[in-house]
Amino acid sequence: MTDSSRIEISGEGLRCADVIRVARRSAWADLAPDAVERATRGYELAVELGAKRAVYGRTTGVGANRHTVVDAETADRHGLRLLRSHAGGTGDPLPGDVVRATMVIRLNQLAAAGSGVHPRLLRALETALRVGALPLVHSRGAIGTGDLTALAEIALTLADELPWAAGALDPVPVSPGDALAFISSNAATLAEAVLAWHDLTRLLAASHVVTALTFCALSGSTEAYSERVHQARPHPGAIRCAAELRRLLATADGLPPGRRLQDPFGLRAFPQVQGPALEAAENVERVLGIDLNAAAENPLIDVETEQAYHHGQFSTAHVALAFDHLRAALHHVAELSTARLGDLVEPDLSGLPAFLAEGPAGSSGIMILEYVAHDALGTLRHAASPVTLGTAVISRGLEDHASFSTHAVRSTVAATAAYRTVLACELLGAVRALRMAGTRLPATPLREALRLAEHALPHIAEDHPLSSEITLAEQLLDRLATL
Structure with missing residues (x-):
């Protein structure tokens, strides 16, 4: 409106x-x-x-x-x-x-x-x-x-x-x-690029919340997110990610103790994997900010010098390469999400029944979510392939290079949709595990996240189709991003 x-x-x-x-x-x-x-x-x-x-x-x-x-x-x-x-x-x-x-x-x-x-x-x-x-x-x-x-x-x-x-x-x-x-x-490509960047950055924000919910469901160790740890290897994205997790998990009494000496990589290495994606998204925003305000027409009619300059500013290699990098980083992030989903259905890590099943012996619980998540991850993997390895020679050989930035952006749209499904599957698993265990979350924004999730997602103990709940979880991610 x-x-x-x-x-x-x-x-x-x-x-x-x-x-x-x-x-x-x-x-x-x-x-x-x-x-x-x-x-x-x-x-x-x-x-x-x-x-x-x-x-x-x-x-x-x-x-x-x-x-x-x-x-x-x-x-x-x-x-x-x-x-x-x-x-x-x-x-x-x-x-x-x-x-x-x-x-x-x-x-x-x-x-x-x-x-x-x-x-x-x-x-x-x-x-x-x-x-x-x-x-x-x-x-x-x-x-x-x-x-x-x-x-x-x-x-x-x-x-x-x-x-x-x-x-x-x-x-x-x-x-x-x-x-x-x-x-x-390249205004149309930039338009799709800005929208793709926006939607993906919201998902990356939501991933902090979903990971923190999984962390609580698995009683993870917060040592991996310590400020001291990340000062020792100060990559900006990892520092930012670890700080977000501390904000979501820490109360006035500090961070909760963990159940294990060391957690699986899905929790322990999350800042190191999420960090590059955050940095890649920031770089995309920087590149787009330049092109949104550029007088890049060929020829450039320059009032100051009163000249017309013929040039190659129509090339959008910066945009194409920035999005290729972003998708590659996103693939690593999505891999960790599927790994955490695997941790949630493992009794040795969750302390709960296999596949978070609540019905009679042999019930499958959320087993199928792993299949759905890995299907989406496969789609993301293909979308993450770099488009900048190809080119085109057209117009009788005069125009002998192309960045295919339009395709880099559209591949990012496809990758974002796939990651939304991956993250939604993890969210369903984390919320189910927290409900089953009766876990009380710390008085941080994470408690509000769980309240929103419990309101939006039904809790049905017996085996049942999960398709509608995956859709609801996908829709909920945008709200979680604001927390």
């Missing part, structure tokens, strides 16, 4: 959290007046430069047609021809939140005033976001060198050449130089 909260769009300072708020409709975008003034100067300079020299995409074709000069007699229609030829996307339509994120990111990039696009296109994007008008944008057509198909579809929708998916605006004229200036961006 939209509220009155506004985020100023100025071409700088846009954060991932701001994009999330606009995309998921808790805020709207408000274009700064000086951003329009800068865009106007950039547009006027681009027109002036195009009258004096060759400017890629404005006075020439694109790709391998870079040296082909646009026919003066048809130059006024060059922009629309370029958009029509590039609006070849296919596949499923992008969800509404992705399209809104794409629009606000592109608006902010254009506000950075390096494109030379006509300022009326900035106003059109701002208006569309405010009134809820959404273009129909297809998902397939990008390889990490510019979201040409998606942005061409948005531009043609603004020009009233393609139908709106929701709402509508009055048609916006497209100047001859506007086409490449508008579509020379």
Whole structure:
């Protein structure tokens, strides 16, 4: 639901959290007046430069047609021809939140005033976001060198050449130089990237809570989370993770004693495995923060030097590599979750019946959760494979590298969904074990976590289908993340 909260769009300072708020409709975008003034100067300079020299995409074709000069007699229609030829996307339509994120990111990039696009296109994007008008944008057509198909579809929708998916605006004229200036961006990939980063970081936050619940169910040893231990090997992510676990577990009387001299790796090495994932997520946020505010269009129309610079800023290798790293780190985290689930069903570790079964002899309890979790882990393992090991050579050999950042992001979406299932299975096991043992949790945020879980998840002693409970546990993870 939209509220009155506004985020100023100025071409700088846009954060991932701001994009999330606009995309998921808790805020709207408000274009700064000086951003329009800068865009106007950039547009006027681009027109002036195009009258004096060759400017890629404005006075020439694109790709391998870079040296082909646009026919003066048809130059006024060059922009629309370029958009029509590039609006070849296919596949499923992008969800509404992705399209809104794409629009606000592109608006902010254009506000950075390096494109030379006509300022009326900035106003059109701002208006569309405010009134809820959404273009129909297809998902397939990008390889990490510019979201040409998606942005061409948005531009043609603004020009009233393609139908709106929701709402509508009055048609916006497209100047001859506007086409490449508008579509020379990775805004759609960045939109999916921001949403993927947000959803995954929430799961990583929830994993601290779920691990702490399992820790209590297994009566773990808190020595592994000692501040002294982590000062001796001060990786930032591990320090942060251990501190979170101490916050969740410690009371005014200190940390509870453990049952064992040393715990299995799922508990004992959790900070060392979770830490790299936290650091990888922070690096993704840093990379995205740069690209959200970048004037990365090719060519760059630079008002300060009054020049047009042709370059390779369309490459998104930073994004692709950051997400490849994040998925690899996430896989290790998910492996530990499945290991802890295995610990929960082991009587020697839990002090409870095998598989946390409560029925007659031979009951299976939550045995099937291990199968479900390892199925999801297998999916995650495949999604974690690096996409940056491949490339593409296109446009008659001129464009001979691609980062496939779009695919790195979408693999992260798949990995996140799989990890949600893995973590939900562990949560079900931990809550069942705590209920069976009648464990009283410390007076920390963890007690509230268990209260929420016991309210949301039914406790059925006898063997029964667990599918609906897995779904409920997946939904609960977002609430646990806020604790």
